[in-house]
Amino acid sequence: MQLTKSLIAAYDQCPKRLWLEVNEGTPDRDDPQGDLRKAEGERVGAIARSLFPDGVLVQPALPPGEALGKTREYLASDPRVPIFEAALLFDDTYVRLDILAPLPDGSWHLIEVKSATSVKDHYAQDLASQVHVARGAGLPIGRASIWHINNTFVLETEDVYDGLFTDRSEIEGLDDLIAGRATDIADAFDLLDRDEPAHDMGDHCTSPYDCPFQERCASALPAPPEWCTSILPNANGKKAAAALAEEGVDDLLKVPVGYFDNPVLHRIHQATVSGVPFHEADAIKAKVGSWHYPLHFLDFETIQFAVPRWIGTRAYAQIPFQFSNHILQTDSTVVHHEFLDLSGNDPRRACAEALVDILCTPEVAAGSVVAYFASFEKQCIKALALAFSDLSDDLMALHDRVVDLLPIVRNHYYHRDQRGSWSIKAVLPTVCPQLSYTDLEVKDGTNAQVAYIRGIDGQLSELEKSAVSDALRSYCQRDTLAMVELLRTLS
Numbered sequence: 001m002q003l004t005k006s007l008i009a010a011y012d013q014c015p016k017r018l019w020l021e022v023n024e025g026t027p028d029r030d031d032p033q034g035d036l037r038k039a040e041g042e043r044v045g046a047i048a049r050s051l052f053p054d055g056v057l058v059q060p061a062l063p064p065g066e067a068l069g070k071t072r073e074y075l076a077s078d079p080r081v082p083i084f085e086a087a088l089l090f091d092d093t094y095v096r097l098d099i100l101a102p103l104p105d106g107s108w109h110l111i112e113v114k115s116a117t118s119v120k121d122h123y124a125q126d127l128a129s130q131v132h133v134a135r136g137a138g139l140p141i142g143r144a145s146i147w148h149i150n151n152t153f154v155l156e157t158e159d160v161y162d163g164l165f166t167d168r169s170e171i172e173g174l175d176d177l178i179a180g181r182a183t184d185i186a187d188a189f190d191l192l193d194r195d196e197p198a199h200d201m202g203d204h205c206t207s208p209y210d211c212p213f214q215e216r217c218a219s220a221l222p223a224p225p226e227w228c229t230s231i232l233p234n235a236n237g238k239k240a241a242a243a244l245a246e247e248g249v250d251d252l253l254k255v256p257v258g259y260f261d262n263p264v265l266h267r268i269h270q271a272t273v274s275g276v277p278f279h280e281a282d283a284i285k286a287k288v289g290s291w292h293y294p295l296h297f298l299d300f301e302t303i304q305f306a307v308p309r310w311i312g313t314r315a316y317a318q319i320p321f322q323f324s325n326h327i328l329q330t331d332s333t334v335v336h337h338e339f340l341d342l343s344g345n346d347p348r349r350a351c352a353e354a355l356v357d358i359l360c361t362p363e364v365a366a367g368s369v370v371a372y373f374a375s376f377e378k379q380c381i382k383a384l385a386l387a388f389s390d391l392s393d394d395l396m397a398l399h400d401r402v403v404d405l406l407p408i409v410r411n412h413y414y415h416r417d418q419r420g421s422w423s424i425k426a427v428l429p430t431v432c433p434q435l436s437y438t439d440l441e442v443k444d445g446t447n448a449q450v451a452y453i454r455g456i457d458g459q460l461s462e463l464e465k466s467a468v469s470d471a472l473r474s475y476c477q478r479d480t481l482a483m484v485e486l487l488r489t490l491s
Contacts, residue, residue, distance in 0.1 A: 002064075003093040003188060008129045011188045012122065013208065016199040020213050022192055027212050032450045037115070039453070040306050044115040045098060047161050047307050048147060052101060055082035062087075064094055075139070090136030091185050097130055099147075100139075107142030110134060111167075115306040117151040117316065119168050122208040128177035132185075145169040153315045155308035164307065164315065225251035227272050231420035236262050264410075272416040277430070280412040285491045287408045291368040295487075296359055297326040298369050298402075299479040300380045301448045301472070310346035312387065320380045321347040321452055324476040325358055326484050327367070334484060340472055342465065344456035352384040352391050360394045367401070372424050372483055374404035405483055413490055424482055432485045435478065442475035 001022070011018040049055055056077075058070045067087035074083045080102035087096055099111035112127045123146050131144050147165040155161075191197060201218065205211045224230070229241040229250050240260065241250075249255060252272045260266040271278045301322040308315055321342075327335040339354040341347035359369065371377040378399050385395035410422045415430035425444070428435055437443045442451050454460065455468040 001092075001192070002089070003185060005093075005095045005126060005129050008093070008185065008188065009122065009126060011184070011191070012125050014199060014204050014211060015188075015191050016197050016217070017211050017213060018188060019191060019196055020216070023196070027216075029212060032446050036446065036449060036453075041115045044149070044306050045113050047164060048099060048111070048113045049084050051161065051165075052082040052084075052099065055084050055099070057084040058086055058096075060085055060096070064089070067096070088133050088137045088139065090133045091182065092189070093129070093133050093185055095130050095133045097134065103142045105142060107140040108134075109143040109145065110141050112144075112146050113165070114146055114148045117149045119146050119148060119171060120208065123148075124171050124174050124177055127171070128174060128181050131178050132181035143169055144174070146171065149306050149315050151315045153308070155311055155313055158311060161307070225253070227252040227416070229255070232265055232268065233420040234264075237265060237268075237420065240265055267414050268416075268420060271414050275416065277415040278413060279490065281491060283412045284408055287412070288487065288491060291370070291403055292366050293328070293330045294364055294367040295328040296364070296367050296369045297328065297480040297483040298359070298371055298377055299324050299476055299483075300377055301445065301452070301476055302380065303449050303452055310348075313346065313348075318376075318380060318383065319346075319348060320351050320384070322448075322472060322476050323351065323355070324473075324480040326477075326480040327364065328484055328487075334481075336477065336480075338473060338477060340469060340476075342452070342455040342469055342472075344458065348384060348387055352388050352395060355381070355384070355398060356391055356394045359398055365397070369398065369402045370405050370483055370487070371402055372404070372406050372479075374402050374406070378402050405487065409486065409490065424479065424486075427486065428482050431489050432482070435482050435485060437475075437478060440475050440478060441471040448472060448475055 007018055007021065010021050049057070056074050058067050058074065062070065064087065067085075068089055071083065071086045071088065074081070074086070082102065083100040084098070085096050086100045087094070089095075097110055098113040099109075101109040101111065103109050110127075110130060112123065112130065114123055116123075127144055127146055131141055134141050146168045148168065150164060150166045153161075153164045199217075201214070201221070205214050205217070211217075229244050229252055231252070232238065232241050240262070244250065244255065252269055255269060255273075257270075257273070258266075260269055267278050300320045302318040302320045304316045304318055305313075306315055308317070310319075313319060322340045323338065325337045327337070329335070337358045339351055339358075341350050359365075359367075369377075381395055381399040381402070385392040385399065388395075406422065409427060413427070413431075414422075415427075417430050418426040421427075425437060428437075442448050451468050451472050455465055455472070460468065
């Protein structure tokens with residue numbers, strides 16, 4: 001058999017993962033976040049190739065033998081030209097290189113293109129694998145780089161992406177990684193000649209990537225307790241869980257009363273052990289007493305593109321394409337307004353105008369704007385104000401009206417079924433079970449991003465696009481209605 005760059009990466013993460021991938025195959029799983037990353041990565045790669053207009057592509061779908069032959073043909077061309085997806089084989093290891101660019105001295109510049117905004121440790125490992133194989137195959141590599149996204153890049157001219165990438169060739173430890181690759185590959189082949197290796201689960205199961213074999217590995221372990229200490233949140237919770245583990249305790253029900261000094265951890269422990277929710281209704285009522293009616297409950301859905309699609313947008317900027325706004329009047333009546341743009345055009349202007357029309361008219365402009373994790377909504381509004389100077393005064397006034405429901409809930413409510421989380425999807429079922437997200441087609445923000453991309457890609461029929469629109473509207477509306485009902489019930 002042959003190794004590939006991805007198989008070596010699996011070995012770097014966990015030797016057992018490599019063994020399982022080769023001997024059992026990677027299990028199928030629904031991974032919308034991974035699908036999003038893959039699609040955006042393909043677009044990033046295409047843009048990188050467009051910066052070498054005289055380059056030639058070794059078709060990714062070619063079988064290895066044909067890809068190797070086509071690569072040899074392109075390497076022998078005179079004059080030399082950039083080669084995309086070049087195929088090379090050495091040490092029984094087969095790799096495809098994102099970009100090979102000729103250098104004046106007769107050597108080649110090997111470029112690994114990434115859609116992230118910085119160089120991560122495992123990127124250097126990937127690059128080392130490719131350089132090892134390329135040099136072993138007889139290719140003189142004069143320079144090796146990782147190209148990553150420059151997150152300050154703003155698209156100023158359509159289809160002009162000069163400046164989108166940062167070229168990083170000075171990578172600490174790269175030479176040592178390259179020098180050690182022959183040993184790593186030999187060790188990987190040796191591993192595959194033996195029975196399945198034993199390897200404890202740990203942080204490597206989710207870093208740098210989620211391992212697809214976690215359920216398989218966990219199934220061989222004793223079942224964890226129902227109220228495992230691993231639910232304790234944030235850095236303080238993880239530190240406390242680690243200290244308890246050293247004492248042989250992983251069950252919150254076995255932790256002594258009064259063990260936790262941290263008030264949040266104490267609250268979680270007390271509610272978990274007793275089964276009685278922590279709920280300070282009077283404190284919540286007092287906190288929201290200064291909010292002004294009519295209350296607007298606002299939630300945005302946004303999309304981030306590594307490669308900006310619209311003039312004036314930045315790499316990885318949060319672009320709002322949808323919002324929902326429930327208005328709670330003093331007489332407890334509720335009115336709903338919403339915005340959604342699936343035109344495929346830059347949605348920012350239309351979104352900004354809709355915000356002003358719905359939330360900034362004189363009859364509602366005094367009302368507080370309630371968000372859950374308000375810094376996100378404020379960030380979206382401020383970005384729109386900066387983009388459209390004629391709407392800036394209204395939008396910044398709106399920005400200043402935003403208040404946050406999350407810290408109030410976090411400080412004054414906890415049900416053990418939240419399992420250490422105060423996300424709205426963790427809190428809502430404990431307060432208003434009738435408002436679950438399980439009946440929705442779009443169930444979370446990642447699903448919403450996937451649906452948005454489907455809605456604007458131009459491949460759907462009108463009926464299909466209408467179904468996507470309905471699914472997005474139902475999801476975003478559920479988020480703001482959830483805030484209304486949380487506030488009503490908890491206060």
